[in-house]
Amino acid sequence: MSETIPEHDAARQKRTYTLLRRLVRKDSRAGVWRLLSGVRAEDTAEAMEHLTWSEQRSLWSTLGDTDYAADVLGFLSERTTRMLAEEMNEEDLVEIIDRMEPDDATDVVASLPLTLRERVLDELRDDESSEVVRSLLNWPADTAGGxxxxxxxxxxxxxxxxxxxxxxxxxHSELESIYYVYVVDAERRILGVCSLRSLLTRPAKTPLTSLMSRDLIRVPPTEDQEEVARLVARYDLLALPVVDAEGRLLGVVTVDDVVDVIRDEADEDMLLMAGVGGVDASSVFTQSWHRGGWLLATLAGGILAAEIIGVYEDTLKTVAVLAGFIPVIMGMGGNVGIQSATLAVRGLALGRVQLGGPGRFMAREAQVGVLLGGLYASLLGCYALIRFPGEPLIAASISSSIFLAICAATVLGSAIPMVLDRGGADPAIATGPFVTTLVDLIGIVIYFNVARTLLGL
Amino acid sequence: MSETIPEHDAARQKRTYTLLRRLVRKDSRAGVWRLLSGVRAEDTAEAMEHLTWSEQRSLWSTLGDTDYAADVLGFLSERTTRMLAEEMNEEDLVEIIDRMEPDDATDVVASLPLTLRERVLDELRDDESSEVVRSLLNWPADTAGGxxxxxxxxxxxxxxxxxxxxxxxxxHSELESIYYVYVVDAERRILGVCSLRSLLTRPAKTPLTSLMSRDLIRVPPTEDQEEVARLVARYDLLALPVVDAEGRLLGVVTVDDVVDVIRDEADEDMLLMAGVGGVDASSVFTQSWHRGGWLLATLAGGILAAEIIGVYEDTLKTVAVLAGFIPVIMGMGGNVGIQSATLAVRGLALGRVQLGGPGRFMAREAQVGVLLGGLYASLLGCYALIRFPGEPLIAASISSSIFLAICAATVLGSAIPMVLDRGGADPAIATGPFVTTLVDLIGIVIYFNVARTLLGL
Known part of the structure; x- marks a missing residue:
């Protein structure tokens, strides 16, 4: 493995997975161990996620309560971790947790049912580490403390x-990853920080206070993980100290955890926007249930649209050709709305919107709306004129409706995420089904009213 | 500033920005320097991005060719960098580039027009660094080499x-960020790697070969930045060595750059999916132009939909009520399609899909389609039965159309990203306007054909 240039990393992983599955099915324990001796715990964990539950159990019993099992457990999804932990006998579980780093151990313990959690904490070999895990359990998983x-x-x-x-x-053996040395006073309040490298490059007698940096970025344990990620990314930090209200050091968040947060947060936002937040690891049935729930907004919007169109049934009977343009008015409005909402959601997440102010962002979107609306009003107007030569008023209705619908879409699409953000909700939920449905309805109302007015119906 | 717990980091930045803009407008050079003495270069760069071009120029002339200006330049967007670089006189530009780290300097030089680029490279004080920048320019910005x-x-x-x-x-002064020590042979081929920490914790006489790890992850300079990010994230690396075909060390990619890549890639994917890729920093006019181009797919689809509906004009005249359900068929199909496509795009980006295989993913989506389709066919069917009591065939048409449209949407929504990925394109472009438009059209065709068949028209 040491010779692999991982250009074919994905292929290698696939091979590992296939081989592992075959060995597990043959129940070849020796074969599994031989294979895994050359595979990193991260890769074993990923391969394991794709096995069936009975294969997972069989592999897990082969791994036993070894250090390798503890390493793998640290990389498994919450769901798999919980299922395996509940399946194991308590002694083995405690043995494995004892072998883990406190922050990883906390994640495993946090996934257990409450009664089992307490029993495991009581049985941990090292009282100190049990204490540490207990204190870490106080913080929600998506905060700096967690x-x-x-x-x-x-x-x-x-x-x-x-x-x-x-x-x-x-x-050194106790300290997971040391990037910085924190200088503290007698109360454990942080005074400054030195990089490991700066220690090496000065004479041994130099007091740390003379080389430490006092300009230190730190966060309270309640800080949201998104803000933690933003700070680490912005200031190129390897670790970010977490302090209590008195400035005492509680722990550090390291860059490797932040990398995971950034991946997960962006992923989560994108899935939320499409109304598929949190469905990924679940069964087909649960997934359909969640996705179906989200689509209720679309269904309700669709039924409302049917009712609204029903109101204009007479108009439609007189000018049946109007029905044909319902899709283009809806489609353009919906897609423009999604564009605006996506820019707003990402702008808010990356802090781009806040600096210039939401008003400025929306004004800009409104301008884009006027330009886009004008462009598409002309294009669609020309099409309608050519298609229905004797009917300039139909072309005018379609053309002015698309203009108004696009303008409304940019304003609404950018406003809704801002309002949600102000109200403390995640702006990502505004996009997808919600914005399109709302914009669709508004588009239809605009369309029929404009048409009736212009056509004198 | 050293006392700030950055809970109010966003507020502090906003204040810095407001104050900076006021000082720049008053042309108070001393005031600007006084303010910036307490502000990190990252924050100054961000604030600068939000100034107008004339404010930017004025601030830039205040910063001059100082180290601080060089730091700020390293954090500016490509667009601002290019505009400022073209504005500066060549001597100052060379002076600033001379002060930068080679990888940052390369980004600045890469943003210059070709003729200016050559002149700047010739004038760099240090021949060696000019050589280094030239060699780095060979690699595209989105590869490991870049x-x-x-x-x-x-x-x-x-x-x-x-x-x-x-x-x-x-x-130490020459080495930007040292996390690892690479042990190489006489040809500069990597033999192994030691962490800085491991150096410290062994007796001075220990040969590095006895403590180095030989199991080393490395990439060729042509490796895509997304794969680089995946490796760093997966294996919790601080730096990833880049080697040529003979295994000789060319350079290292550090975790801080990878953090930026991860943020940018996720951001890019999300914007691409909504058809707003790359529009963010541009003017209202350019932005509208780009977004408008994307929407042509929607327009074309909409016009096609109008034509298709036109074909069924007689059907519509007979059963005008059918028109009312066009929106719900389109909306449900479009949103379900977006859900499937989003899961496929993210699954491909994070490597989730590849391991299980695209077939497995699509089979799962098809199952979700059947469940969701069944659910919504029942709901919408019931609504139609109640709304139009004497017309069970209308309810049956609507109900079976929505079922078929949803099934088609899950299959198409997940298939299109897979096909694009197989063909070497970015799967993210498949979502948004493209998938919705296609699914809309298919939905309409299904709807009218089912209705005509069932209603015997």
Whole structure:
């Protein structure tokens, strides 16, 4: 494996998965261990997610309570973790959790049913680590507190570079990932931070206080993970200290966890926008249920549209050709609305909108609406004129309706996410079914009223 | 600033921006410098992006060719960078580029028009860095080669821990971010890697070859940035070495660049899906032009829909009530199609689809289609029965059309991204206008044919 240039990484993973499944089905424990000796825990976890439940159980019993099993467990999805944990006997589960880093252990414990959770915490070998896990459980998983590892490399303010290095040499096995050295006072309040590299490049006697940076970015444990990710990304940090209200260091969030958050958040936003948030790992039935729920907005909108069109039935009977343009008015409005809403949602998520102000963003969208509306009103108007040569008023109705519908779509599409954001909801839920349905309805009402007025019906 | 817990980070940025703009408008150079002495270059760059062009120019002339200006330039958008670079006199531009890290310098040089680019490269003070920038320009910006920094910390294989540390102490100022020490042979081929931490925690005489890890993930310079991001995220790497075909080290991609890539890629995918890819920083007019181009698909689809509905004009004249259900058939089909396409696009981007195979994904979607179709066929059928009591055949037409349209939407919505991916295109372009339009048309054809058959028209 050490020779692989991972240009074919996906192919290699697929091969690993296929081979692993075959060995598990043959129940070849020795074969599984031989294969996995060359496979990283991350890849085993991913392959495992794609096995059936009975294959997962069989593989898990082969892995037992080894360090490798503990590593794999740290990379499994919450759902698989919970199912396996409930399946294992308690002794093995405790043994595995004992082998994990406290932040990973906390994720496993958090996935357990409450009664089992308490029993496991009581049985953990190391009282201190059980204490740490208990304290980490206090923070929701999507906050800085939920992401942080409680183990930071902390030294008192009198420390010199040389002393810091020898401390590091004594304690390194306990510290998951050391990127920075935090200098704290007697109360564990952070005074400053030094990079590991700066320790190395100064004489041993240099006091850390003379080289540390005091301009330190830090967050409270309640900080939302999206903001944590934004700070780490913006300031190119490797780790972000989490402090309590008195400025005492509680733990650090490291960049590898933030990378996962950024991937997950963007993913979540995109799925939310399409009305498929959180459905990915679930069964076909659960997935349909969730997606179906979301589509109720579309159904309700569609029925409302049918009722509205019903009101204009006489108009339609007189000028049946109007029905043909319902789809284009709806389609253009809906898609323009989605464009505006997507720009608004991403602008809010990446902080682009806030700086210029929501008003400025919406004004800009309105201008785009006028331009796009004008463009498509002309194109569709020309088409209608050519298609129905003797009927300039039909062309005029269609043309002015599409103009108004597009303008309304840009304004509504950008306004709805702003309103949701102001109200504390996730703006991503505004897009997809919701915006299109609303814009569709408005488009239809505009269309028939304009047509009736112009055609004198 | 050192005391700020950045809970109010967004508010602080907004204040900085407002103050900066006021000082720039008053042309208070001393005021600007006083303000910026407490502001990070990242924040100044962001604030600058929101100034008008004349404000930007004025601020830029205040910053001059200082280190601070070089820092800010590294964080500006490509567009602003290019505009400022073309505006500056060549001497200042060269002076600033000389102050930048080679990978940032390359981005600036790459944004220049070709003739200016050559002149700037010729004038760079340091021939070696001009050479480095030239070699980095060979790689497209969205590949490992385009992301990498050529400066890696490399030692020959006989090196001991102590020797590595003293080398580090001599060269540290040149090395942007050192996370790993790469052990290479005489040809600069990578043999293994040690973490900085592992150097510290061993006796000085330990040879690096005895502690280095040989199981090394590496990529060729042509590797796509998305794959680079996937590897860094998956294996929690801080830096990923880039090697040529002979395994010689060309440079390293560091995690901070990968964090930006992950944010940008997810963002890009989401904007592409809504047909607003790449429009964000452009003027209202350019933006409308791009968005309008995308919407042509919708327009064409809409006109086609009008033509198709025109074919069934007689049917509509006989049963005008059918027109009312065009929106709900289109809306449900379109939204279900978007859901499937979104899951497919994200599944492909995160590698979820590939492992199980596209067939499995589509089969699952088809099952969801049958369930959702059944659910909504019943709901809409009941509504139609109640609304038009004497007309069971109308209800049956609507109900079976929605069932078929939803099934078609799940299959098409998931198939189109797979086909695009297989063909080497970005699957994200399949969603948005394209999928909805196609699914809409199919829905209408299904609807009228089912209705005509059942109603015997």
């Amino acid at each position: 992401l942080m590892s409680p183990r930071a490399f902390v030294v008192p303010q009198q420390t010199t570079c040389g002393q810091a290095i020898s401390r590091l040499q004594q304690h | 992301l990498m920094s050529p400066r890696a910390f490399v030692v020959p294989q006989q090196t001991t821990c102590g020797q590595a540390i003293s080398r580090l102490q001599q060269h």
